[in-house]
Amino acid sequence: MELFNEAAEKYAEKFTSAQNEQLQQIYTQTNQLHPHAHMMSSSVQGQFLAFLSNIIRPKYVLEIGTFTGYSALCLAEGLIKQGELHTIELRAEDAATAQQNFSQSHWAKQIHLHIGNALDIIPTLPFEWDLVFIDADKTGYIQYYELVLPLLKKNGVIIADNVLFHGQVLEAPNKRKNAKAIHAFNEWVAKDARTQQVLLTVRDGLLLIKKQ
Structure with a gap:
C-alpha cells in the first residue's frame, strides 16, 4: 500500500516557500545520482523541518x-549563533557526501558529523x-527514543520520520x-505519559513528540 500522492506533493510544493540554492542542488544531485534517493526528505518535508527549527x-x-546531509541542513536553519547540530551516519560513503555538502554551507562550523553506530555515539555527546x-x-x-528522551530538555521535540512506512x-x-x-x-510512544505526540500524514508520516 502506498499513501504518498505525487500530485498532492507537487501541489503542496507549489505553495511552500522555496528551498535555498544549496538545498536545491543537494536535492537534485541526490535524486539523480543516489540509488536510494527515496530515503531523502522531500522538499516540502525539508521546508517543514526548517520551519519547525526556526x-x-x-x-x-x-x-x-x-x-x-539534506535534512541536517534544513534543521540547521533555526540554530542560534552558538548552536550545534550533531548528525550520525552509519555508512561512510554517504557520510563523505554529507560532509562535502556541510563544508560548503553557511553552517559548516556548527554541524558536526559522526560516523558509526548511533547507539554507541549518542552516550558520548x-x-x-x-x-x-x-x-x-x-x-x-524504540531504542533511539529511549536513549534520547532522558537527554531531551523539557518541552524539547523529537521528530520521527517514516512512521506510516509506505502505508504498510x-x-x-x-x-x-x-x-x-x-x-x-x-504504539510505544502513544502509551508514554512522559510525552505528548501528534502524527502528521506528511509524505511518509512524521511523528512529532514533545517532552512534558
Missing part, C-alpha cells in the same frame, strides 16, 4: 541518520537536546519487519 530556535540538535530527528533503521526506533502500518495482519517495528514504535 520556531524552536534550538541550541543543540541531534539527527540520527544523515544520508547526504554531552548535550541536552532541544530538537531530535530520527530517520535511521526502523527496527531501532495499515496492513492487517502486518508481517513486514520494518512496518511491524514502526507500528510498535508508534
